[in-house]
Structure formats: C-alpha cells, structure tokens
Amino acid sequence: MKDARNAGKSATKPDVLLMTGVYSRAQAVMEKEFTVHRLWEAADRAAFLKPLAGRVKAIASAGGAAVDGALMDALPGLKIVSNFGVGYDNVDVAAASRRGVKVTNTPDVLNDCVADTAMALTLMTLRKFPQSEAFLRSGMWPTRGAYPMTTSVGGKLMGIVGLGRIGEAIARRAQAHGMKIAYHNRNRKNVPWPYYADAVSLAAAADVLMIITPGGAETRHLVDARVLDALGPQGYLVNVARGSVVDEMTLLDYLQRGKIAGAGLDVYADEPRVPPAFFALDNAVLLPHVASASNETRMAMGMLQIDNLRACFAGKALLTPVN
Numbered sequence: 001m002k003d004a005r006n007a008g009k010s011a012t013k014p015d016v017l018l019m020t021g022v023y024s025r026a027q028a029v030m031e032k033e034f035t036v037h038r039l040w041e042a043a044d045r046a047a048f049l050k051p052l053a054g055r056v057k058a059i060a061s062a063g064g065a066a067v068d069g070a071l072m073d074a075l076p077g078l079k080i081v082s083n084f085g086v087g088y089d090n091v092d093v094a095a096a097s098r099r100g101v102k103v104t105n106t107p108d109v110l111n112d113c114v115a116d117t118a119m120a121l122t123l124m125t126l127r128k129f130p131q132s133e134a135f136l137r138s139g140m141w142p143t144r145g146a147y148p149m150t151t152s153v154g155g156k157l158m159g160i161v162g163l164g165r166i167g168e169a170i171a172r173r174a175q176a177h178g179m180k181i182a183y184h185n186r187n188r189k190n191v192p193w194p195y196y197a198d199a200v201s202l203a204a205a206a207d208v209l210m211i212i213t214p215g216g217a218e219t220r221h222l223v224d225a226r227v228l229d230a231l232g233p234q235g236y237l238v239n240v241a242r243g244s245v246v247d248e249m250t251l252l253d254y255l256q257r258g259k260i261a262g263a264g265l266d267v268y269a270d271e272p273r274v275p276p277a278f279f280a281l282d283n284a285v286l287l288p289h290v291a292s293a294s295n296e297t298r299m300a301m302g303m304l305q306i307d308n309l310r311a312c313f314a315g316k317a318l319l320t321p322v323n
C-alpha cells in the first residue's frame with residue numbers, strides 16, 4: 001500500500017529503506033527529501049522488499065535493527081548503509097565491505113550529551129539521588145528521618161574502559177568533579193592518565209569502572225566475573241556502551257550479593273527488555289538507553305545521517321565512513 005503511494009515519487013526522489021523510526025524531526029527531513037520505505041511497518045518483509053530490489057541504493061539504519069548480508073543481497077543496487085548512532089554493531093560491516101557497500105555513522109555530535117549522561121549516572125549511582133528522591137516521594141522522610149549516607153565521587157578513581165571520543169569527554173567531566181582518571185584501551189594513547197593493559201588490572205585500581213567501548217563480538221562480556229571480582233565490594237560499575245559488553249546475569253548476581261557496591265546502567269543485553277530482578281535492586285540506577293536522547297543531539301545525529309545519504313546520492317565523499 002505504502003509502496004504504491006510512493007511509486008510515483010521515486011523518479012525524482014532517491015529511494016531509502018528506513019529500518020526503524022529515528023528522531024521524528026530528522027525523519028521528517030528525510031521523508032521530504034527521499035522516498036522513504038518504512039521496513040519496520042511491513043507485515044511481510046520479503047514481499048515488501050521485492051519491488052524495491054532494483055531501486056533502493058541506500059539503507060538508513062539505527063540501533064536495534066540488524067542490517068545483515070541477507071538484507072544487502074535483497075537490494076543488489078545497495079551503495080550505502082547510513083547509521084543513526086556512533087555505534088554500528090547493528091550493521092554487519094564486514095558483509096557490507098565484501099559487497100562494496102559503504103557504512104557511515106554519527107560520531108562526535110553526541111560526545112557531550114553522552115558524557116553528560118555518563119557523569120550524571122556516576123553521581124546518581126554513588127550518591128543514590130534517584131533512591132533518595134523516591135524515599136521523599138513515598139512520604140518516608142517524616143517517619144524514617146534522614147536518608148542513609150552515600151558515597152562521594154571526589155577523590156575517587158574512575159577507570160575508563162574505552163577512552164575514545166566519548167571516553168575523553170567523560171574523563172574531563174570526572175576531573176571537574178575531583179576524580180582521578182585511568183584507562184584501558186587495546187592501544188595506549190598520548191594522554192596524561194595512567195594506562196592499564198587489561199580491564200582486570202584497571203578494575204582492581206578503580207573505584208568506578210566506566211564502560212564506553214563499542215559493542216559487537218570483540219567486546220562481548222569484556223566485563224565478566226574476573227573484572228567484577230577485581231572491582232570488588234567497594235567498587236561501582238557504570239555502563240553507557242552496549243549491554244553486550246557486560247555479562248548481565250553475573251552483574252545481577254554480584255549486585256544482589258553485594259559483591260560490588262553498585263551499578264549505573266544505560267544499556268542492556270536485550271533492549272528494551274531488562275531482567276525484572278534488576279528493578280528490585282537498591283544499589284542500581286537504571287536508565288532506558290537515553291545517553292544521547294536530547295532534542296539537540298538527536299537532531300544533529302539525524303542530520304549527519306541524512307548528510308551522508310545526500311553525499312552518497314551526489315557522488316561526493318562521505319562525511320563519516322567507517323569502512
């Protein structure tokens with residue numbers, strides 16, 4: 001039905017296959033400029049894709065919707081997968097490269113927003129602000145007295161796993177809060193902070209372990225029982241990377257048994273599903289993957305996604321290619 005409606009427009013506007021809804025104002029720009037085919041609304045995916053096979057040269061993707069080799073094969077004219085998000089673990093980049101398809105992402109425009117969230121999550125986790133606010137709202141203050149004491153961030157060491165664009169922005173914020181910084185990447189960087197060659201030794205030194213690596217197979221369960229043991233009962237974990245980077249069931253067990261002090265999480269293994277046992281924890285602060293979710297940042301991400309599509313259709317150099 002939607003295809004029939006769009007068919008007449010495709011002579012003037014390039015066709016784009018949109019995997020899932022993105023930021024609405026940016027999506028409106030995309031829909032004005034391109035003939036957008038909304039894959040997530042299709043009841044029969046194969047039937048939806050069939051008439052598009054010869055027409056669609058671009059996919060606009062976003063987290064939560066996998067772009068794999070089979071989908072690329074269904075679109076033989078495909079030239080670009082333009083992803084909404086700096087993380088592109090939802091896209092099979094190796095499969096794209098083998099087919100000569102370019103992949104782009106949305107780096108840098110979200111660094112400050114995501115780093116703000118990471119720092120806020122650190123403060124909320126150590127100082128238990130959401131829990132103390134819930135205590136007030138539930139009417140307990142007059143009967144129970146003062147809320148229990150919490151833990152300061154000042155003077156603590158933040159160990160950052162994944163000191164990249166966002167990691168450095170987090171480090172600057174943590175320093176402004178009086179924290180010391182150390183980090184682990186696969187490669188040492190020219191930065192003034194101590195380097196640890198592995199996540200276990202960094203966790204052993206850290207009061208707060210901040211996870212901000214890419215997702216995907218390479219980092220799957222990088223944070224496992226060994227890392228959490230090293231972090232220890234006084235240590236806090238904050239994850240704004242991807243749920244896959246942390247062994248979620250082991251983390252849950254460690255939080256339930258007090259084997260680490262607490263966790264602040266923005267990302268989960270099977271979003272939007274979060275194991276309900278997390279909801280009962282007093283030592284966890286849980287955000288629903290909102291690190292970049294401000295109007296300004298999501299618009300900037302959406303426009304960069306569109307600018308990469310524009311460049312592709314104009315035969316110009318892509319702005320932010322990843323392959």
Ligand code: NAP
Nearest residue numbers: 087162163164165166185186187213214215240241291292
């Ligand atoms: P980036 O600049 O590429 O930084 C990633 C860092 O991780 C690099 O310093 C890299 O250093 C390190 N790294 C990569 N693989 C590693 C591994 N196996 N072990 C240890 N360190 C590793 O990326 P970014 O722009 O800062 O974004 C980072 C990630 O944050 C994204 O990919 C995304 O998954 C996540 N993110 C989440 C949200 C959210 O909403 N929660 C928002 C934005 C981004 P080496 O190459 O030297 O190892």
Ligand code: 8YV
Nearest residue numbers: 062063084085086087289292
């Ligand atoms: C978005 C993100 O929530 O950029 C990323 O890697 O995880 C977030 O900014 C996500 O891209 C939405 O699809």
